[in-house]
Amino acid sequence: MNEIDYIIVGQGLAGSVLAYQLMEEGKKIVVIDENHPQTSSKIAAGLCNPIVFKRLTKSWMVDSVLPIAVNFYRKQEQLLNNNFYQEMPIYKLFVDEKESTFWKQKSNEPELFDWISDKNEKPFDEQYIAMPYGASKVLQSGFLRTKKWLQAFQEYLIKNNAFVESTFDYADLKMETSAVCWNNFKAKGIIFCEGYKNINNPYFNHLPFKLTKGEVLSVDFENTSLNVVINKGIFVLPYDGTYKLGATYNWDEINENISEKAKDKLLNKAQKFIKDNIIVKKHEAGVRPTVSDRRPLLGVHHQHNNFFIFNGLGTKGVMLAPWLTQKFVRYLLHDEPLPEEVNINRFN
Ligand SMILES: Cc1cc2nc3c(=O)[nH]c(=O)nc-3n(C[C@H](O)[C@H](O)[C@H](O)COP(=O)(O)OP(=O)(O)OC[C@H]3O[C@@H](n4cnc5c(N)ncnc54)[C@H](O)[C@@H]3O)c2cc1C
Structure with a gap:
């Protein structure tokens, strides 16, 4: 024994x-x-996003949680002699003027100084990425190659x-x-x-538990190339030579099967701001252990x-x-x- x-x-x-x-x-x-x-x-996708976009507030306990997380994964990189964690800004593309104004107001709150930029930018080539209301940046974000x-x-x-x-x-x-x-x-x-x-x-x-099924695509673009994350309802994350595009949230069908419905939903959302051909390479589904x-x-x-x-x-x-x-x-x-x-x- x-x-x-x-x-x-x-x-x-x-x-x-x-x-x-x-x-x-x-x-x-x-x-x-x-x-x-x-x-x-x-x-x-492994994203560490310190912001809850829906309410534009800080993620729960983020001031304590994020530095400990980054430190932990950095230590793992030393231990295992490999790269796992990458810092990368997330650009939120605004859906309308109202959202852009709301972001500007929130960026002046001391609570959010360290977490969101107050600048409205047009950081991408408008030939490929539509951003009529501009975009702004989340600070201190990154992702883990889980x-x-x-x-x-x-x-x-x-x-x-x-x-x-x-x-x-x-x-x-x-x-x-x-x-x-x-x-x-x-x-x-x-x-x-x-x-x-x-x-x-x-x-x-x-x-x-109140489980949530999620689906995510791995995609390529014909012409566009990105080195930051974009979010407009869904995220596009540059991921070692390809891109992750996701994710869906489904509380009703709890299984690990990929579905055409979720794939179409993700692609439709993406085509609203990506003016380029999207080539789907992989489609995956999983269940998040979420709680009521x-x-x-x-x-x-x-x-x-x-x-x-x-x-x-x-x-x-x-x-x-x-x-x-x-x-x-x-x-x-x-x-x-x-x-x-x-x-x-x-x-x-
Ligand atoms: C599509 C999608 C996108 C996501 N994106 C993000 C993101 O960007 N950022 C983020 O922070 N989180 C994200 N999440 C959530 C994140 O994946 C979870 O919070 C986290 O991975 C849960 O980890 P876990 O170890 O609790 O569960 P799991 O990852 O489910 O691990 C459980 C492990 O237990 C094993 N296991 C279970 N039962 C048994 C058994 N009886 N015998 C042996 N082994 C068993 C399984 O094989 C598995 O390895 C995402 C989730 C999904 C589905």
Whole structure:
């Protein structure tokens, strides 16, 4: 029997960031993942956008969350000797004069000084990008090459004898008074990070997830070339020689199937501002682990005190995961309370 500290189920963003921080604390862990090709983390655009465009407000906790995230991914780049995180401005194309004026007003609020530019610009070739009302820039944004990082991090786990490729079957979990056993591992606790597949978890599937399917395209343009992100209802993100175009939000059909309807929707929206041929190279779908009150789900099971959950990263998982992990690790190892907004206790 392999005696360890924690079993982690799921090697998406949640499980990976958590695994690394526990290892940093000197804990012995094992991560179990079935290596499903179409997870939320793998198909995500990986954008770190500090702004919520709908209301033009700062993203939740962004002042604390973003520096910790960038620092975490930069450290991973050093550890794994590769590039994962890239800073890149997001240009918001305005839909009308009203939106442009609203942005200008908001950019004068001290809260937003550091996050949005007050200049209305026309930064692209108008032959290819239509921007009759101009555009303005989000500051401090960037993106993580999620799939590339997850692959590299899995290799790191394998080198450290901390990864098992397997579909975790809840029936194989054995409980002892102060330990849990799975296969030949005996651990002090188990942490579930299965993303939306939490629906299969008999211990935590009572939590109020409100899952969101998302579809994203990888495209090329015949003539246009961009080196910044554009957003006008959807985003266009330059991504290692191609572009990601997305994403859709669907709360009614929760599955991983790509649909012509979503593809047409994305292309129609894009053609409203991109005056160029769009060549679709790839089309992917995934399910975001979103929650009814839009806050993550962290904590301990109400009966089994060595069963934990780290989930509900929602639409901004890249930015949130490192900060949340810090809180979770302090809770797990040093008994510090979790922030109330993320503690699953709030649903008791
Ligand atoms: C189209 C789309 C675009 C997105 N864009 C962005 C973006 O730009 N920026 C951003 O921050 N976020 C984005 N997101 C959201 C982001 O992907 C999520 O917040 C985050 O990836 C969730 O990570 P997770 O680890 O909780 O879940 P997941 O990525 O779902 O990972 C769960 C892991 O658990 C494994 N697993 C589950 N059950 C089992 C089992 N029984 N046995 C073994 N393994 C199991 C799975 O294989 C998987 O690897 C996007 C999501 C989608 C769908």
